Amino acid sequence: METVSGDKRRLIRTPSDVQPINQEHGPPTDDVRSVQRGMPCFVYILTGFSALGGFLFGYDTGVVSGAMLLLKKEMNLSSLWQELLVSVTVGAAALSALAGGYLNGMFGRRICILLASFIFCAGGIILGVAPNKEVLLFGRLIVGLGLGVASMTSPVYIAEVAPPHLRGQLVTINTLFITGGQFIASVVDGVFSYLQHDGWRYMLGLSAVPAALQFFGFLFLPESPRWLLQKGETEKARRVLGQIRAGGNVEEEYESIRSGIEEERNDAGGGSVLWRMLTYAPVRRALIVGCGLQMFQQLSGINTVMYYSATILQMSGVQDDRTAIWLASATAFTNFLFTLLGVWLVERVGRRKLTLGSILGTAASLMVLAAGFLLSAQASPPVTFHPSDPSLHNSSCNTYGFCESCMLDPGCGFCYGKNGTSVVESSCLPVNAANTESAAMGRCSNGTQESTGAFWAYNFCPTSYSWIVLMGLILYLAFFAPGMGPMPWTVNSEIYPLWARSTGNACSAGVNWICNVLVSLTFLHVAQYLTYYGAFFLYSGLALLGFVFVMGCLPETKGLRLEEIESLFAKRLCTCGEGSQGVHYIRVKGGNYRSDEDVSDEE
Numbered sequence: 001m002e003t004v005s006g007d008k009r010r011l012i013r014t015p016s017d018v019q020p021i022n023q024e025h026g027p028p029t030d031d032v033r034s035v036q037r038g039m040p041c042f043v044y045i046l047t048g049f050s051a052l053g054g055f056l057f058g059y060d061t062g063v064v065s066g067a068m069l070l071l072k073k074e075m076n077l078s079s080l081w082q083e084l085l086v087s088v089t090v091g092a093a094a095l096s097a098l099a100g101g102y103l104n105g106m107f108g109r110r111i112c113i114l115l116a117s118f119i120f121c122a123g124g125i126i127l128g129v130a131p132n133k134e135v136l137l138f139g140r141l142i143v144g145l146g147l148g149v150a151s152m153t154s155p156v157y158i159a160e161v162a163p164p165h166l167r168g169q170l171v172t173i174n175t176l177f178i179t180g181g182q183f184i185a186s187v188v189d190g191v192f193s194y195l196q197h198d199g200w201r202y203m204l205g206l207s208a209v210p211a212a213l214q215f216f217g218f219l220f221l222p223e224s225p226r227w228l229l230q231k232g233e234t235e236k237a238r239r240v241l242g243q244i245r246a247g248g249n250v251e252e253e254y255e256s257i258r259s260g261i262e263e264e265r266n267d268a269g270g271g272s273v274l275w276r277m278l279t280y281a282p283v284r285r286a287l288i289v290g291c292g293l294q295m296f297q298q299l300s301g302i303n304t305v306m307y308y309s310a311t312i313l314q315m316s317g318v319q320d321d322r323t324a325i326w327l328a329s330a331t332a333f334t335n336f337l338f339t340l341l342g343v344w345l346v347e348r349v350g351r352r353k354l355t356l357g358s359i360l361g362t363a364a365s366l367m368v369l370a371a372g373f374l375l376s377a378q379a380s381p382p383v384t385f386h387p388s389d390p391s392l393h394n395s396s397c398n399t400y401g402f403c404e405s406c407m408l409d410p411g412c413g414f415c416y417g418k419n420g421t422s423v424v425e426s427s428c429l430p431v432n433a434a435n436t437e438s439a440a441m442g443r444c445s446n447g448t449q450e451s452t453g454a455f456w457a458y459n460f461c462p463t464s465y466s467w468i469v470l471m472g473l474i475l476y477l478a479f480f481a482p483g484m485g486p487m488p489w490t491v492n493s494e495i496y497p498l499w500a501r502s503t504g505n506a507c508s509a510g511v512n513w514i515c516n517v518l519v520s521l522t523f524l525h526v527a528q529y530l531t532y533y534g535a536f537f538l539y540s541g542l543a544l545l546g547f548v549f550v551m552g553c554l555p556e557t558k559g560l561r562l563e564e565i566e567s568l569f570a571k572r573l574c575t576c577g578e579g580s581q582g583v584h585y586i587r588v589k590g591g592n593y594r595s596d597e598d599v600s601d602e603e
């Protein structure tokens, strides 16, 4: 590593100064060997306990759909209350993720994890014993507050304790826990759906168990050494680093973190952290990349696809609601399984290639999904019978000529008989407001009765093209889950310098939650205006836009130390592809980067 003398210029470690810690990139240095030799078992324990935050994220967002099926019957919830109970959590998560930036910087990662698990635990208990819907709403709000803080803190903590050659893999484990939490939630939903009374109490309340485990675990686990050093607790930082590197030589790492912090201090201008981030080009670029990735993750429609997987599966001919719940668990399991593939791939192919391949495949499979819906819509069975019941005079349901338009109206469903595989004697009827499994009147008012030959389809139409939709769903999960699912979290945990890390992750996690709520709340309206296939073509187009964004703006961060990554964003945005790994950047006073060739030319 060459040194640039003079008071104007100082040197920072650059991507090419230090060998990326990966076998494909030449022989590892002594320091790297010592990190690899003492296999950091303790780091895995830290990752496991921290990723319980990811598990709770997945569990609490996933469990609500099954709980709602029981709750709406037992508490007689209107659709407004149902929507409130679902979205209050996501809305609160968005706000608390933003606040989490300040809390993380001020009190440290460990205190934030303890706080989030305490909140989760309290929220779980409140939900488990809630006597009425108002208390339920309060409990869901509390859970959301925990979610926001946990979603941004866990990846940061893991990234800061992980050795560089394992960092991507360990942070991706956090997303594996998210999808694992969603899968376990769907199993718990399935099991407790057999309980006639109070099943929802167990579904919602059980989250207190992993939360308590995380809380007690973290009472004994250490703070991130990087945060400790930033706060001047040097001895403690050195001790923790020694602990998590399993007795390897930690001096070089310690020095590199320390000098990084010192440089940051010298360069620090005035104003709030967010203002400094926005006015300092490399960090501003990192922020755009981080928030953009989180935005495109949600705009690719993951939560809509997961949420509607039961409907998609019903289109494939599954009539019974309980079977649909269990099949939705299969979807969640597929998401989990392919995230595991991401854990395996991330250190092998790198973040950039993994994200690019994933988003391209996601866009293509969304097109397959859309094509399936399009063909189903074109072959949509006609309404053959318009009942003359006076109560139907003011209902829009009686005005539809095809199943497709009938099912897109949330107030109506399609009631039909079958002759072999073809649909006969069909009508469009108002749905039973208290229970969408049946019509408000007529022969489908008891739901689907195979014995009498009456079939009730709410939200879907019987179709022979369902296999295309099913194939689209499986392809979607296979492409999305290894890359676009975890990479936005992984990349965000590593692209900001220490002084901007909490705020950067708070902003990007906030963007994730806001886009999540936006996409879920607008899906039904979008589907009504554009139909299902229009909605999925739209998501596919957005995913393609995401591909262009990732292609131009996401540099490879594999194997680099956190302190080295900032310089990848020294170049103008949208040219910082893989090529940036070969260029030496030198930071000159005032915070700007120059290529070392420019500097030596001047000398």
Ligand SMILES: O[C@H]1[C@H](O)[C@@H](O)[C@H](O)[C@@H](O)[C@H]1O
Pocket (backbone or CB within 6 Å): 175, 178, 179, 182, 297, 302, 303, 335, 484, 485, 486, 489, 512, 516
């Ligand atoms: O990375 C996660 C994961 O992909 C989940 O399955 C999804 O529900 C979340 O919204 C996302 O942030």
